[in-house]
Amino acid sequence: MKTKSIFVIAAAAMVFSLTSCEENRPEVPDVPETPGTTDTTGVEKPEAGEVSGEVSGVWEAGSVINVTGHIVVPEGKSLTIEEGVTVIFSDAGVGVNHTAIEFSVDGSLYCLGTEEAPVLLTVAEELRTPANTFKGLWGGIVAGAACEEMLIDHTIIEYCGGQVIEGSPAAENGYYTAGDDAYPHITTNNVDGRYVITNSVLRNGWSDAIYMMGGNAIIADNVFSAIGYDGAEAVNVKSGCTVDVARNVMFSANTNGLKLSSSDQSEVRHQAKIQAYNNTIIGSGWRRDGEKGGGIYVEENADAGVFNNLLVNCKFRATTPAYEEEGSEDCYDREHSMIDYNYYASGTVESSIVFSGEYEDDGETLLYSGVKYAYEGYAFEHEWYDTEKVDVHSVMARTKEEAEELDPKFVNYDINVDPAGYTFNDSWDFHLTAGSPALDASKTYTGGDRQPYFGTTGLEVNGKTYTSPAVGNWFGAFGA
Structure with missing residues (x-):
């Protein structure tokens, strides 16, 4: 949008x-x-x-x-x-x-x-x-x-x-x-x-699939697929929102699975606060031209907890534009956010959509990354990678060898496919098989300071109280 x-x-x-x-x-x-x-x-x-x-x-x-x-x-x-x-x-x-x-x-x-x-x-x-x-x-x-x-x-x-x-x-x-x-x-x-x-x-x-310009929300246990023609995200959150996003499968969002921003924040529109955990994000970013898309995008003073997510075949890892301008209106809330303890897996099949060479952006001539495989994107020296604060403890495939080693071993989904594909198959099963490296609880985040906003008090809707899922000590939407 x-x-x-x-x-x-x-x-x-x-x-x-x-x-x-x-x-x-x-x-x-x-x-x-x-x-x-x-x-x-x-x-x-x-x-x-x-x-x-x-x-x-x-x-x-x-x-x-x-x-x-x-x-x-x-x-x-x-x-x-x-x-x-x-x-x-x-x-x-x-x-x-x-x-x-x-x-x-x-x-x-x-x-x-x-x-x-x-x-x-x-x-x-x-x-x-x-x-x-x-x-x-x-x-x-x-x-x-x-x-x-x-x-x-x-x-x-x-x-x-x-x-x-x-x-x-x-x-x-x-x-x-x-x-x-x-x-x-x-x-x-x-x-x-x-x-x-x-x-x-x-x-x-x-x-976009969900575009939030205000409200308290639980977004959990959903499947998003084939989202966005020439842009767009599965879940796009702005100021005035407090949101838990958990246990979702996000397949082939054009740009990102998660775009988290506190844009238009004011006295009546509070800072955007998001806990996004235990989501499986697959194949994001490839259909978006330029270098913006990739899986997770956090900006403009958003206070975001993004952890225990499993990203597979996404073009880039988590990006935080203007991170070097901490305290500015463009930078995410770097002091309070935690974007870490995620798992980045990659197949070894080249994307059918690759942007390379020069392109123009606001009158400036820039170079495309030329990324062909997700592991190349994870290893790419992106100007929006906050390497001091973001994904410091995350598990990440940066080479072909690491991609083969870190295959999350889904019950029924082969990660060695064109990462730019957008056709969803209902027979896929994104549970993890026994022995999957994505089940290693020691690599996940289980600290008590990152609890869902609505995990205890919940949200009352239509006379019933709904609570957010508990944080799982595995990566992605489902355990074994």
Whole structure:
């Protein structure tokens, strides 16, 4: 994302409502059938209901909802989406300009899928193709400054990232800039908001998967894949946020798995505070031109604990631009942050995307790194590597021999593949086999000073208290 405008308003008292305009309520099929198909009894199911405008109440289990225009959960109301619901967003957009459809949340949103019957936010089935991976066929969820809480549980969100243009609700509300931005899968804006995103899949999008401009959040046990066409991160955090990011698999983010920044910090937007631990980040940075992408990027006074993460085939290791200007607005909070005790693994297959030679940056002629293998990137003398403070104790493959030695030995994922690939295979298993060097607890960080922000008190959302996962004494999202 390029340009953001931040709006903060006082959180309004939330009033739960299970009513909505009758003309906007969809017809609910008896079982989760695709419109026009036949169930096992041979009875053709009715066409699903169409919705646009204000929505609230309950979308009942197994129903199919066709969204034909922008939808919004009004302030003071809530929308509950039950297990097995499929929400299909029209790729035609809105109006003569075909503005990408936005799912605005000014009230509260609860997506309550299950492992057996997840909620699905998608496009028409015939559009769910590899060719459309980065096409941005609809907008995304925008939780506005009045959104007090949101729960995304066992939910699949895909094919997001439509362009923000004049007439887009996010532009009219000042969250994004028309002509400069594309929609993330999920955006947050309320510094006092409570957000839990767990057990979910965010995939196939033009822009970031999660872009936080405010709020308290637990982001845990998710899978991110094929994120970003020409930039973007799996999780992008700005000022006004306190966030735990744990036990996620982040596969092929265009730029970084984690981008952590306290940009736009002010008296009403506190310093960004993040604990990011036990994540598995694979293949980040290769699809981004230049030398910015790589896996972990921390800047602009962010207070970040980034540890016990497993990075595999990422173009670079953790970068912290302007680290030599400690105390400046561009440098991360070098005094209080800890970006260390991570594990950097590399395959030995050359990337299909390699940038080499000269390039122009703000009128200056620079040289690309020419990195072909992750281990070359880890060993590269990058100007943003804070070698005095960052990854001092991390395990790192810097040569082909070390890459072979430090293979984390996943149960079902061969690291010797093109690191720039973005097609995810659901059969992969990122648990570690017995004897994996990434299970060596003596190399991990277990100090008591780096605990999750919401590990004890938790976050209460929809009447339930959610807590962040405990820190694991292994590298990556899963142990053995």
